[in-house]
Each structure stands twice: as structure tokens, then as C-alpha cells.
Amino acid sequence: MPSWWGKSSSKELKKKANKESFIDTLHRRFKSPSDGNLNGRSGGSRRLCSDTISERGSLSRAVSRSPSPSSKHVSRCQSFAERPHAQPLPLPGVHPANVGRTDSGIGILTKPRLEKGANSSLFLPLPRPGCIRNRPNAPDLDGDLATASVSSESTTDSDDPADSSHRSPPATDYDLGTRTTTTSPSSAMLKDQCAIVNHSNSKEAKKPASLSFGNHTSSTSPKRRPISSHVLNLQVPQHVASGSAPDSSMSSPSRSPMRASSTEQVINSAFWAGKPYPDVNFLGSGHCSSPGSGYNSGHNSMGGDMSGQLFWQQSRGSPECSPIPSPRMTSPGPSSRVQSGAVTPIHPRAGGTIIESQTSWTDDGKQQSHRLPLPPVTISSPSPFSHSNSAAVSPSVPRSPGRAENPTSPGSRWKKGKLLGRGTFGHVYVGFNSERGELCAMKEVTLFSDDAKSKESAKQLMQEISLLSRLQHPNIVRYHGSETVGDRLYIYLEYVSGGSIYKLLQEYGQLGELVIRSYTQQILSGLAFLHSKSTVHRDIKGANILVDPNGRVKLADFGMAKHITGQSCPLSFKGSPYWMAPEVIKNSNGCNLAVDIWSLGCTVLEMATTKPPWSQFEGVAAMFKIGNSKDLPTIPDHLSDEGKDFVRQCLQRDPLHRPTAAQLLEHPFVKSTAPLERPIPSPEPTDPPPGVTNGVKAMGINQARNFPTLDSEKLAVHSSRVSKTGLLASDLHIPRNISCPVSPIGSPLFHSRSPQHLNGRMSPSPIASPRTTSGSSTPLTGGTGAIPFNHLKQSVYLQEGFGNMPYHTNGMYANGLAYHDSSPDLFRGMQPGSPIFSELVPCENDLIGKQLGRPTQGEPYDGQSVLAVRVSRQLLRDHVKTKPSLDLSPNSPLPSRTGAEETSMFNKGKERWNKFKGDETWLEAD
Ligand SMILES: Nc1ncnc2c1ncn2[C@@H]1O[C@H](COP(=O)(O)OP(=O)(O)OP(=O)(O)O)[C@@H](O)[C@H]1O
Secondary structure: OOOOOHHHHHHHHHHHHHHHHHHHHHHHHOOOOOOOOOOOOHHHOOOOHHHHHHHHHHHHHHHHHHOOOOOOOOOOOHHHOOOOOOOOOOOOOOHHHHHOHHHHOOOHHHHHHHHHHHHOOOOOOOOOOOOOOOOOOOOOHHHHOOOHHHHHHOOOOOOEEEEEHHOHHHHHHHHHHHOOOOOOOHHHHHHHHHHHHHHHHHHHOOOOOEEOOOOOOOOOOOHHOOOOOOOEOOOOOOOOOEEEOOOOOOOOOOOOHHHHHHHHHHHOOOOOOOOOOOOOOOOOOOOOOHHHHHHHHOOEEEEHHHHHHOOOOOOOOOOOOOOOOOHHHHHHOOHHHHHHHHHHHHOOOOOOOOOOOOOOOEEEOEEOOOOOOOOOOOOOOOOHHHHHHHHOOOOOOOOOOOHOOOOOOHHHOOEEEEEEEEEEEEEEEEEEOOOOOEEEEEEEEOOOOOOOOHHHHHHHHHHHHHHHHOOOOEEEEEEEEEEEEEEEEEEEEEOOOOEHHHHHHHOOOOOOOOHEEEEEEHHHHHHHHHHOOEEEOOEEEHHHHOOOOOOOHHHHEOOOEEEEEOOOOOOOOOHHHOOHHHHHHHOOOOOOOHHHHHHHHHHHHHHHOOOOOOOOOOOHHHHHHHOOOOOOOOOOOOOOOOHHHHHHHOOOOOOOHOOOOOHHHHOOHHHOOOOOOOOOOOOOOOOOOHHHHHHHHHOHHHHHHOOOOOHHHHHHHHHHHHHHHHOOOHHHHOOOEEOOHHHHHHHHHHOOOOOOOHOOOOOOOOOHHHHHHOOOOOOOOOOOEEEEEEEEEEEEEOOOOOOOOOOOOOOOEEEOEEEOOOOOOHHHOOOOHHHHHHOOOOOOOOOOHHHHOOOOOOOOHHHHHHEEEEHHHHHHHHOOOOOOOOOOOOOOOOOOOHHHHHHHHHHHHHHHHHOOOOOOHHEEEE
């Protein structure tokens, strides 16, 4: 055992207690009814130190033994007092060799002391430095957490992330020791700790800051800050919405070599030379989004570490862990994030490390910590997150596949796979459900409680969870649920395997305009939906936009998102510098939602050039340029006039002049955008009648369960566009490459399968047609009945069952299988108001059906069923290629057939499909 054991263990003991309280608070906040009457405060405060330590050990052991979430879990929900085998951890100062590590992993020598501590009013009798003052009347942890988001917006003391991460090791230990001597329970210890941190921060804040955002004028000399740590820690005084400084990679001293480099550059920059730009009234909460984005997921998000954001670096390599592992990601070399400690999830001591490892590692470059021994006790209990923050809040949101069988522990069904990327809060892994064969993205966050950064991170995570759980849109990454497992929080998200736009740009260079148009259109679609929910993303940039293999785009990383209640509200200093709107930098009033539009304009430029605007400037200089000049960024010549105009529209300095996302969807740059998706080959059914089942499978469970939820708001948003556009058949954009929907695979035989047939987890359709409900319809769809239907280039999504497949835009999609082909014949002739067209148009609770003269009340929509039925059967007829013969009229008979006839028809269809597939000419005869 290294010599630092004693000191470190003392620190660990204290941190453990604090962490317990912290996690307990999380549990209380997300406590499910099943958790019983968990008095968070008392429960947490009454915990004995020994219990806490013991549990920690248990957790640690559990982790090391089975890093997979699927392993037995230890829940913080259970009272430690209920754990008979809980045992204390080794005492500080005890050499590991002397710690009798039993099966329970308990250091025998530690027990008496711990018990003593436990008996002495539950506190660890650690020294308390007299220089540390307790915060008088400090609010309890609940309060802290409950107002976590507020804290950053209302507190007067900025939680400079640098403080926590850059305190000298001795001071840190001293502080930690101090906390442990408090006579309060663990929760109180956390409070004290927070007080200490705040105190520290306060002191730090009193120092001349290198840069002060806010009404306070920056008044510092860069010399006042140690280069290695604080130079780039922008001290961000709060304005209305400020407070704790963000989590901070900003404060991370060594996120990456590039950061170090950047630091030097910053030091040498004019700005840091003591010449702040007085005209730039930097205000805000100090939240500068994901520093992890900074270098890991796209950089330049302001989250504290300006060192990683002040300079645009074109070739950082893949900032994220590509599905194709890059050396950077896997190499432990100096440039790797792991080594750089770049992306510390929540707490610097957790970042960039293999949590499962008990290997000590440096903290702040000087201090070491280690994992505690692991008792054998592993207790699995429901996680508060699982209940209150999971998809359970929305019946239409699919929880993790395992939830149906094990609703209390979704994570137990997911196995952690390869690392996808790292962010501010933690690591993101592929999750695989070996029982379902499904994938997800698991964001793993280690929860710490001993500093303001952790609280801030927790706040943002909870905010992200809260928002995402209510957002269901094809262009927004899907949230499946979350849970706490031990001291880790797992957030289960839709897996978008293509990575971010940023990553694509870094790996493949600038995008072609058609791709830019498509991506932009989809981003806009997501933003329009998000804004319709009065929610602003605040961190739109390439790194936070994921792309799936089919070119579908999804907004991600809602850690900075905020629900706003009015048209405008005080703007927090959040975002990524290069993408940040002027009003955010200047804190002028404006429509909050418009900040996303500005960022979108920057993102368009990013897609066109691989760099955000003003990337030639250092970050702060760029911010000055954005916030204090009248200049517009250079728009590349190769962008079309429409593209240039689109960018100019977005980059209007007056936010009130910027079009809304819904309005921009009408911009010619994106209005006629065609989807990029390629046809999805439809596996051939092997057996006729069983082929029905095969066909269903072929469509994919994920597809079937990922249709967007029927959302009247969505319909309203899109229908409003429709109403402006007018319903002209000529506007119908039928993309090329019809795929599965017209395949005979989607024969009427499919109709007999109810949605539940897919996997028993699908919910009944709220828009099921009589045929569907009778169990005979919904061809092609496998029963999902979902139709993200875009007509007139409008995105209208209908869904039943699970929902949220990123489908959208200028294609007609049914059942997760998009009509990719501009096979106009199938739809040509459909006029607004025509029966078939009407059937394709969702009519429930939207304006479209009314405009089309369709019944809008009481008549379920099943247009896709009708269309699919007719298309399928037409394809089975002799004159398939003779498009004029296609009778898509809803009045065309749908003769009932016997099973044998259906089978025969299916076989014919299959044969014909095999003949036709791959031959697109038949669809282009006209
Ligand atoms: N749903 C997902 N599917 C695939 N990859 C993902 C997904 N979510 C995140 N990732 C990957 O993980 C990386 C980090 O994720 P994310 O940005 O959400 O974490 P974060 O902590 O919020 O980061 P940030 O520092 O940007 O706030 C991303 O850059 C991306 O590469």
C-alpha cells in the first residue's frame, strides 16, 4: 500500500459519507413509490460512517468483480442499517498489507475505529481545519439539489470549477478532513463540503479573474492565476442565471495535450495579456456546456474549461470514440483522453479512469486516490431513477427491453460494450441486450458528492433526463430510461451508430451540399419540435448532432437544454463559444429559442467547412467577434445561394430577426430536401405463411418500436406548415428507391399480426384502423401502424406503439420502412382530397384532414394500411409494371381471400419482388 494510503483513506472516508448523502439525495429526488417512505434526510444522515464505508466497499467490489451493469447491483436505496454484513473500511494510515482483507474485503484494523466513529454521533473523527468555516444555515442537500439548476442561476458565489479541481492536494485533504469532523450527518457533511467549496470558490472569485463574464468587469491579470490551472478558468460571475460554474473540464489541468497547448496560447494572447474587451459584457451562469465536447465530442462547449475551447483545432482527430476505434481512443498514450483525464465525468477523480480498476491514479496531478475494498454484499434494489426518470413516465416511451421482465432494473439486461465517447459527465458505451439483441447507448456517470461540480453535473444530468423523457421526435435522440447502480447513473439512449456530425467532418471532411441540406432540414425539424415545447437546446453544434447509418439526424446532448416559460428569459452563458449567439455572449435580451437558430447557422457553416465560424480566432477573440462586432462570418463560396441566404437568415444578430425553426423549414435551402436514406433491403421470407413472421422480423424490432408517438403538438407544428404551403399533389415528394413498403413481403398476411406480435411489448395503436383492430390489417407495418408521413415536404408523424424512429422529412414512411424511391406512380394522381391521398394524411386532431375534407373525428387513421394493402396487392397482380393499372383507390375492392389464396399470393409477390428488387427502372418507367 502506498504511503498515501492514510491520507487518501481519510479523504475517502469523508467522501464516502458525502457521496452517500449525495446519492441518497438523488434517490430521494427520484424516489419511486416503491421505495417506501425513504426519508432521505434522516435516512442519509442517520447512516453510520461504518455503514457508509462498508457499502462503499461493497460497491467497489461489485464494480470490480463485474463491471457490467448486468451484474448484481448495489442500490443506494437500501438503508445501510439493513445490511448486517456491512463492515468498515481500512483506516487511514494502515498499510494495505496490514489490512486484513477478508472475504468481505474489510480491513480488520479499521473496524474498531470506525465503530468508534460511528458511536460518536455518527461522525468520522477526523480533524477539522480551523480555517474552514462552515456555512451557516447551509441548506440541506435536498435543497441544494432541488435548486441545483437554480444555484447556477441565483447564487452569488460562482462555483468555479477550478476551485475544486485545482485546489492543492494538501488543501484538498485538509478540506476533506475538515468535513469529516463536522458533527452533522453525512448529508450535513456534504453541505459543509459544499460550503467549503463555495468558500473556496468565493475566495477564488475574489481573486482577480482572468476573465469575468457578467456585470463584473474582468479585472484581472492573467498572472494572477497559475498557468497550469487557472489561466483558462474563466471566472464567471453570475448574473441572473449564474452561479456555480459548470463542471469543469475547464478546470481540468490536463484534459489533453491540446489543452495545454491552448493554455499557452491563451496566456500569450492579447486577451490574456490583460486587455479584456470591455465592450463585451460577458454575463451568464458560467455554464459553458460540455467541455467534453470541447475535445471529446466536438469541443468548444463551454463548461468551464476554456482551455479546451478557446481555440479551434481542426485536426483533433476523432473527438469521439468512433464505432471504428481510433488509436486515439484506445491508446493510453499522452494524447488519449484517458490519460489526459480530459473528460472527467462529474468529478475529476473519476474521469478518464477505468472505474473498475483499483489502480491509484493521480488527482489533479498530485493526489492519488484508490478504490476501497469490496465487501461481498451485493444488494439489488429498485433504483429511483428507474422509476421516476425512466420511460415509465411516458407509457409510450419504450423502456429498456428488459423492463418488461425486470422492470426495476433495466440495466441488468444491458451489457456494457465498447466505448463510444466521453463527455463532460461520463462515458458513453454501447449497451447490448443479449436477450433481445438490441443495442442502446449507455451513458455512465459516476456520482460524486464532494464538490460543486458534482452537484452541477447531477443537476444537468437530471435536467437532461427530465427533458429527454418528454421529447419524442424522430430527430431527437431517444431516451429509454435511467437508473442508478451503486454510485453510477446509467442513462439509456437510442444508439445512433454513425456518431456525430463533428466526427464525420473530422474523419471525412466537409459535407456535400445535398447532405448539408438534408441534415439541416432534419435538425430544423427537431428544433421546431423542441421549440414547440418551449425548450431551447442551447448547444447546437456538430458534436451534438448524431447521424445514423441512413443519414438520419438526431439532436443529442440536452445537458444545456432549458425549458423556458416566456418568450425570453435571462440568458445563461451556456453554449459553445464558436456557436454561441451574440445575445448569449452579451446577455442582451432576446428570444431564447433564437439562440438555437444562430447555432444552427454556425453548424451549417461547420458542415460546409468542417469548422465553425470564426474558428480562425482564438476562442475568446471569437467570442468578442461574435458579441461585439457587426461582422458576419465568412460564408464559403461553394455554398449555393440558397445556402448562403439560409446562413445569413440564421446569423442575424438581432434574435428577433431570425426566423423560427418552423419558418426556416420553408426555406428553399431545406424545403425540397430529399432524404438521404438508402433503400433498406427487405430480407426474403423463407416460408410463406411463416414468412409473415419473418417479414415482421425483417422489419426489425427496433424499427417497429421506434415510431414517434402520436403527438398532437407535432401534428400541429407540421400541419401549420402544411396549411401555409397548400396541398398540391405536385408538392408531394416521393423519394426514390421504394423499399420495403411496397414489397410483397408486406403482404396482407402481415395484416393479421397485431402490433403485439412484434415482441409483445408494443402498445395498442391509438390510431388503429378497424382493420388493424380487427387484427387483419396494417400491412407492411407489422402492426405498428406508424406513419411518419411527410407530404408536401412536411413532416407529419403518426405513431402507434413504440415510438420514435427517426423518420421523417421528405419521404413517406410506413412502419419504419421508408418509401425511399421517388416512384411517383404509386402516388401520382393523388390529389388533395382524393380518397387515397386523404387516407395517407393523418386526420386525427390535425388540420390536414380537415383541409382535405376528411373526417377528423372519430375515424381512425389507417392510411398507410390502405396504401400498403393496395400497393402490395397491385404488385402481386400481373401488370405490376403497368403503373396506370395500379388501382390505389380506396374504393378498389379488397377481396377477402382464403389462407391458401393468401399464401399463393404471397409467393407470387415474393417471386415478383425478387425479380423487381434491384431493378429500379420499373419504378421509373414514367
Ligand atoms: N445515443 C448515442 N449514440 C451513439 N453515440 C453516442 C450517443 N450519445 C452519445 N454518444 C457518443 O458519446 C459522446 C459523448 O456523449 P455526450 O456528448 O452525450 O456526453 P456528454 O457528457 O453530454 O458530453 P458533452 O461534453 O458534449 O456534454 C458523443 O460525442 C458521442 O460520440
